[in-house]
Amino acid sequence: MPAFDSVAVIGAGAWGTALATVAARAGRSVTLCARNAEHAARIASTRDNPRLPGVRIAPEIVVTSDLAKSSRADILLIATPAQHLRGAVNMLASHLTRPVPIVACAKGIEHGTHKFMTDVIAEAAPHARPAILSGPSFADDVARGLPTAVTLAAKDEALASNLVQALGSPTFRPYHSTDIRGVEIGGAAKNVLAIAVGIAVGRKLGASAQAALTTRGFAELTRLGRALGARSETITGLSGLGDLILTCSSPQSRNFALGLALGRGEQPPAGKLAEGEFTAPVLIELAASHNVEMPVSEAVASILSGRSTIDAAISALMTRPFKAEE
Ligand SMILES: NC(=O)C1=CN([C@@H]2O[C@H](COP(=O)(O)OP(=O)(O)OC[C@H]3O[C@@H](n4cnc5c(N)ncnc54)[C@H](OP(=O)(O)O)[C@@H]3O)[C@@H](O)[C@H]2O)C=CC1
Numbered sequence: 001m002p003a004f005d006s007v008a009v010i011g012a013g014a015w016g017t018a019l020a021t022v023a024a025r026a027g028r029s030v031t032l033c034a035r036n037a038e039h040a041a042r043i044a045s046t047r048d049n050p051r052l053p054g055v056r057i058a059p060e061i062v063v064t065s066d067l068a069k070s071s072r073a074d075i076l077l078i079a080t081p082a083q084h085l086r087g088a089v090n091m092l093a094s095h096l097t098r099p100v101p102i103v104a105c106a107k108g109i110e111h112g113t114h115k116f117m118t119d120v121i122a123e124a125a126p127h128a129r130p131a132i133l134s135g136p137s138f139a140d141d142v143a144r145g146l147p148t149a150v151t152l153a154a155k156d157e158a159l160a161s162n163l164v165q166a167l168g169s170p171t172f173r174p175y176h177s178t179d180i181r182g183v184e185i186g187g188a189a190k191n192v193l194a195i196a197v198g199i200a201v202g203r204k205l206g207a208s209a210q211a212a213l214t215t216r217g218f219a220e221l222t223r224l225g226r227a228l229g230a231r232s233e234t235i236t237g238l239s240g241l242g243d244l245i246l247t248c249s250s251p252q253s254r255n256f257a258l259g260l261a262l263g264r265g266e267q268p269p270a271g272k273l274a275e276g277e278f279t280a281p282v283l284i285e286l287a288a289s290h291n292v293e294m295p296v297s298e299a300v301a302s303i304l305s306g307r308s309t310i311d312a313a314i315s316a317l318m319t320r321p322f323k324a325e326e
């Protein structure tokens with residue numbers, strides 16, 4: 001296995017900036033690559049990224065918009081939104097000359113194709129070695145060096161383990177796995193479920209409803225995971241249950257905050273990426289194609305598309321036929 005000395009993060013948003021900080025703390029030589037040259041120059045000179053305010057970007061992190069130069073790193077982390085991941089990897093692919101690990105750090109499912117992030121990487125950069133990093137980790141917490149644990153999966157266990165060694169530090173603890181699909185399902189689904197729980201909290205339905213919705217959300221995430229071959233320890237692990245708990249319990253989550261605003265009848269926060277909004281329609285299409293029932297996710301998709309009001313969706317969920325708990 002080659003030494004992983006250098007890391008490039010593609011996508012200089014909140015998560016890309018936090019991950020650049022993580023890699024620098026782990027002792028790697030780090031490049032943060034923004035798609036826009038002006039943004040890169042501004043971040044490089046101010047050492048501050050408006051997408052992650054209040055976090056000082058260490059001087060040793062090189063900030064650039066030079067994709068060719070960034071592509072020479074030993075590990076590439078892709079931290080764009082999920083629907084932009086293919087575009088970013090397409091642009092990278094022409095610069096790649098080695099089977100470099102490309103780690104998807106986005107949480108979502110591609111529209112149209114129903115593909116998860118590592119499948120998109122495998123298609124767009126066939127010689128790369130796809131991996132996925134996911135788990136309960138707010139960019140702000142991670143960048144500030146608060147203790148965080150995530151899952152990092154690759155098909156090859158040795159690769160997953162080496163990536164963990166390269167990125168882990170006393171404040172950022174990745175666990176390695178080979179269950180790529182299990183990790184991807186948890187990260188994608190929890191964002192949709194967090195919108196549901198945010199709506200319930202915004203509607204003041206009470207702490208009991210919050211717990212019930214989170215638990216039934218976990219039940220449908222588990223059903224989808226089983227249908228797609230995820231391992232149960234992944235679903236109950238950091239990237240599944242762990243991230244669901246985080247995102248369904250904190251207004252710091254942009255997905256939860258979107259739901260909160262909808263539940264209160266307020267305007268959603270402007271300019272904040274809530275991946276669940278984009279994942280909801282494709283998640284329910286994917287679930288339907290595998291005959292998996294995901295009523296909470298369906299309710300979110302119906303509310304977001306205007307097909308249902310919040311009150312009608314709540315009533316529909318509560319008046320489903322009684323059934324055994326599974
Ligand atoms: N924020 C968080 O706490 C966490 C986020 N994630 C996941 O990370 C992903 C990104 O989220 P986050 O960083 O928060 O989002 P942000 O909105 O903060 O940033 C997204 C960034 O991606 C950039 N971008 C978009 N398209 C491309 C492209 N084709 N090439 C290069 N860069 C591109 C944008 O550039 P520009 O500025 O030019 O628009 C922007 O800087 C999401 O899937 C999210 O679920 C995962 C864990 C934690």
Ligand SMILES: O=C(CO)COP(=O)(O)O
Binds near residue numbers: 136253255256
């Ligand atoms: O994925 C995250 C935490 O693990 C970030 O959650 P939000 O995108 O909802 O802010």
